[in-house]
Each structure stands twice: as C-alpha cells, then as structure tokens.
Amino acid sequence: MTNDETLQALLAWLPSENPRPELPETWDDSWTLRVVEEAARLERAEQTRRGIPPEITEATLQDVGIWSRHCQRTRGTEGIADQHLGWFKLHASGRLCRLGRLQFAIETYTWDDVPGLEKGDTVLGMHIPAEAPLDIDECKKSIAAAFPFFDTYFPDFPPAKAIVCSSWMLGDWVPEAAGVGGSLDRFQQLFHLLPSGNSPGSACYFVFGYREVDPATAPRDTRLRRNLLDLIEAGKPVNAGRCYLLREEVQ
Template sequence: MTTADEYRLLGFADADREAAEAFTPDPTVVKNLADQIRAEIGKLGQEPKLTMPDDPRNSVQAFLDTLPDIRRYHQERGIPDDISWASLADLGQQLKVSRRTHGEYSLETHWWVTIAWTGQLYALGRLQYLLHQVPADNPVPGTEPGEWIIGVHIPETGPLTPALVDDSLAQAREFFPRYFPEFPVKTANLWSWLIDPYLLDNLPQDSNMVRFGRRFTPYGEPTDSQDGAIFFTFRRHGTEHLDELPQDTTLQRLVVNRIKSGGTWQSAFGYLHL
C-alpha cells in the first residue's frame, strides 16, 4: 500500500491522492501492466512496448504497485534519492495536468509516465532528460549512428529562466557520466513546438522561451503540431473553439492568431553539444 509520504514524494495533489485511494482497480489489468513494467525496467534506449489499459486509472495503480521496483533500480545505479523522487514525481504532475484538462482524476499521458517508470527519464532541476540513441532516420549533426544522446523535455513546473536552464544542463553534464558511464553522451536534442522558428521570431526576443529556444541549433524536418500548441498553451484539444480561448498573454494571442490566419504550428528539432 502506498504511504502518505510516498504520495507526497510522487507529487500527488490532495484531490488526486484521495481519488487514487478511493478507486477500485481491476486487479487483472493492473497486474498485467505491472508485470510488463517490471520486465522493461533498465532496458534503455527504446520506448517501452507496453499494452496500456483502457482506463488510465488502472495505469496509476500499476505505477504505484511497481514503485518499489523502480526505486530499487535507481538505488542499484546509485542515483540520489532526491533525483529519484523528482523523476518519479512526474506522475503527480501529469495527474495535475489531466485534472486541469478534463476536470477529474485521470491520466491522459499514462504512456509517457512509463518512460520514467522504466528508468529512462530523469529530472535534473528545471528540465527532464531521456537517455536514448540517435535515430537512424533523423540523425543529429555531429553524432554517429547509434550514439547515445539525451533528449530534453520541459515539464510544466515554472518559468524557463536562463539561470535555471544553465543549472539543469550543468547537472546533466555530471549526472549521466556518473550514473550511466556505459552510455556516454556528448549531445542533447529537443523536439518541440517551442523551437518553431515562427514562435522564436515573433515572441519578444528577451523572453525566457525565446532565450531557451535559441540555445538549440535546428536540424531535420519539422512536423505539424497544431494540436500540440493548443494543448500545451491552453490545456485543451482541437481548434474548433478558438474564440473561447483566453487571450491574456502574448503567447496565447500568438498561438491563436497564427491558426486563425491559416498558419500551422510545427514541432522542430534542435540540438546542443554538452
């Protein structure tokens, strides 16, 4: 049984902790996913191939049931407790995002949480990092096929100030050689609509978002990400109700006005050398 302290360390809001405790899981479904998670822990470099339940609340229970397993893996690697818990606290963060989006206890991104739960994603200060290999179909300039790199991810946990980003990158430079020495990394990459050139050119150039995006050198071909821009800005899906969306910030107005004018937001690729 998950303790109150574990719920706190996993970042659960009170409403989500109470809902998790009140939920009656399907024991067969939960055991099936939990067994799959245990089998994938420590298999680095590939997205876990798991069959996710139709009801993501069962996924949450499977994550709670396998908490001792992923914690043991972190301890065997020597990963400090604060980094271990900060990385796993993405579960609570994703529950908060789902509640804000849907107004109830749910986990829209339960597939995403499996990446942290199998030992591939680590929170180091403001940013998260995914240990993976250079994809053959979209090579990163300056790297070799199969080379290990770290993918940068941006949780919704506060501002992207230059000082916080500098600190996080400095932590990454020390963390991976120390705790994953068999997977040497020299490069970080990012795939995000936050480095869409249109965004970087049309927000104030001294904004945290632009200063963050300019750190990365573009490469590869962008992919359309219209719904991604809507979701990450407003926590809603679809473009059918643009006039109902708040227009309180420069970013909100930019996202909506581009779509209304016939433009398409894209997720671009970028890299930086560590």
C-alpha cells in the first residue's frame, strides 16, 4: 500500500478490533503523527461524551508532546515513532486517563498469579508517564483517586478489582541500580511485586532512548545508567517486573 492508503487503513484501525495494517518501507515518523492526531480527536470525543473533565483529557494527551519530543531527541525527526501506534490506539478508545502523576486504563486481567483475581476480571492498568519526577506522594494521590474516578465515569464497565502494571521500573535490579531508598525503590514498595522476563531492551529504551546501546559509548552520566550498562556488560539479566494492588488495599 502507499502511505496514503496505509494512513486511511490505520485511521479505520484505531476504533476497531482489527489487526494493525503493515507499514510500507516509505512510512516515516511524520505519517505516524497524523495517526496520533486522529487518536487524540477520538479520545477527546469519547471522554467528552462520558463527561470526563477536560483538564483530565488534556493532561492525558500530554503523551503526544512527550513522544514527539522523544522522537526528535532520539531519531532527529519530526513526528512519533511507529512503535507507539498501539499505545495511541489505547488513547483512541478513551479508556486511558492521567490522574495526576500516573495514568490508568480499563483493562482485562490476563495473568494467572494474583490472589483473588481470575483471567477476564476488570482491572486498571497503571502507566507511568515520562518527563516528570517520580514524586511518591503524588503517586499515592493518583492511586487513591483511580478507583473512584473509573467507577464514576465508566459505570458501564464492571468495577475494577485491582491496579496492575508491567514495567522495567519494577525489575528487582532497579532499587540497587538507582539507589536504595530513592524514588524508584520507594515506588516499588507501594505494590506487591511479581517477577517478569529478561527485558534489557525495554530498560534501555526508557533510560537511554534506544532499545540497543553500546556500553562502550553510551553515556554514564547517572547512577542508573552506569549500573545498567555494567549489568549489560557483565551479561547479567535486566528483568522487567510486574506489580498489583487490590482495590481493598488502596487507602
């Protein structure tokens, strides 16, 4: 397909359950941004329909600027990298909301190792936007606000039973690498932690901006970067992690 044909197919894909169309070799980041702009329009429309305060919608859509700046910084191009198309499809659904420091989205539970949850249960998937300090008090406020917010504005969904998250930030190597007692360590302590697989590419992408880095040339300007590169050089696992917090545990 041409870029124009692919664009039209992606615009139709955003509100559908269909597989994502393949991208032609001529596709670039500026075309992805055009899809993202439509996702933002759909999100505004759906959240307006639900009566969600506009300031919540606009805070959620800060993601457009965050990933545009990331694209410029890491790729030197105007637009958004196509690997974020799936993320903005979630935006288009209207079910993603930023409540202060953290984002939450209505999701279906798919794991099998959280006590009290069964596959298919409604949960709130938690996401941690970039470009802001990980203030623990602000995170606690976001967590406390999540269940009441979604109960109010998404009454057509079953009440969510838990908050869940998968992230490189939840890996068991992170507290020591970033500093015991630091914000990443204290963030992990807010939840029950579960193991996940080795995921150095994910950690590198969010710490450096690239999924693959060369330890010989990558910047070592922070403690986290230095220790992450040391783990990679030593061939040690850089696992991601998962966490959960049941509704009744939220204060």
